[in-house]
Amino acid sequence: MLRIKSKLTSWLTRLYLARASRRGFDLEKLPEAALVPLRRNGLDPVAELGEIRRREPVSKLPVPFGVTIWLVTGYAEARAVLSDAKAFSNDFGNLVGKAPGATAEQNPGGLGFADPPHHTRLRKMLQPEFTARRLKRLTPNIDAIIKRQLDEMDAAGKDGRPVDLVEHFALPIPSLVICDLLGVDYGRRDEFQRLAMQRFDLIGGTMGTLDAISESLEFLLGVVREQRKNPGDDLLGMIIREHGDDIDDRELAGLADGVLTGGFETTASMLALGTMGGVRDPQARENVSNGSADDTAGPPCVAG
Known part of the structure; x- marks a missing residue:
């Protein structure tokens, strides 16, 4: 029974992703809890994301078809994930044959999809x-x-x-x-x-x-x-x-x-959001216009 359920889940996942690739992916169809990391209150993350960080800095996002996505919001936990390439790999090759639609030909390569020592070699060149x-x-x-x-x-x-x-x-x-x-x-x-x-x-x-x-x-x-x-x-x-x-x-x-x-x-x-920030905060806009680096006059800005 479990084997049949696993095969059915895999088939439904492939079908869903195939349709999404043709018609577009409607984020609003995901459960509300899965969208919390994307929600904003103005320019800031929603307060609920902070509550998740305090309550459960490593939590599982509820997404359909048995796909597992972990949300890491804690500072120490995020550092642990980002610094451990063996346990948390960026290598695209690990997805080939496992993630629906992922093939070797689609490997973007580069730094973002490589682990050391391959990552180190490329980084030294760049x-x-x-x-x-x-x-x-x-x-x-x-x-x-x-x-x-x-x-x-x-x-x-x-x-x-x-x-x-x-x-x-x-x-x-x-x-x-x-x-x-x-x-x-x-x-x-x-x-x-x-x-x-x-x-x-x-x-x-x-x-x-x-x-x-x-x-x-x-x-x-x-x-x-x-x-x-x-x-x-x-x-x-x-x-x-x-x-x-x-x-x-x-x-x-x-x-x-x-x-x-x-x-x-x-x-x-940042170009768009920085402009919005300047529109909302006249003092910050004036600081940038004047090339002022005096943080005491208002929010920090980059001198021109």
Whole structure:
């Protein structure tokens, strides 16, 4: 009986995920308790999440079809999980053949899906490229991108029309900066931006699932192969010149994918939420406008 139940649960899970990949995943259909980590009170997590942390810093989220998800909210517990790669692995290979829909071809690679010592080897290649001196070369392009997006917002807002800050500012800026960082050809930047946005869409159907990651990786593999032929002055070109024989195309595309996943959504969110914070707090907005680093005048800010 237990064996039949297990097979039925597995079949229902595959069926549900297949339908979700085609039609989109409706988060509202999950039990309310499973959505607590995603809920917000304004910009802050809901109070219930704090209560869960105090009551049970490691708790199981109620999700359907027998899928087990653990929510870790305690500080000490989170440190223990993040520091123990043997017990809590990031290696995507552990999902292949076990998680519905996970195949070896969908492995994003890169730092986010690797454990030591493989993670350590890749990190040593990438880390020197993120020094302040090397990143400073991006400043003129970043300034130009910001100015261009502000001009676009100004044009879109003529005649008093409302302008979507996320669409015209928060999303394009990190996407275009990452394009510069990776050396993506200018003519393909619209395609890159589309992939960047779709892979973070939790309700967008297939492009919000592992298939979106696969498409992004194929795109980045193409960028890597072009860089192999003619390395540029960008991140990928520098790694190829310095470590070309020690890293294959798939690994390098995985590193590029890690830059995308680590730098796109978080930056876009902070640009949008930071603007909202400034609108809600006039003193913080004034501090930023004046380039003030005096924390006694109001909430801390970053001097311009």
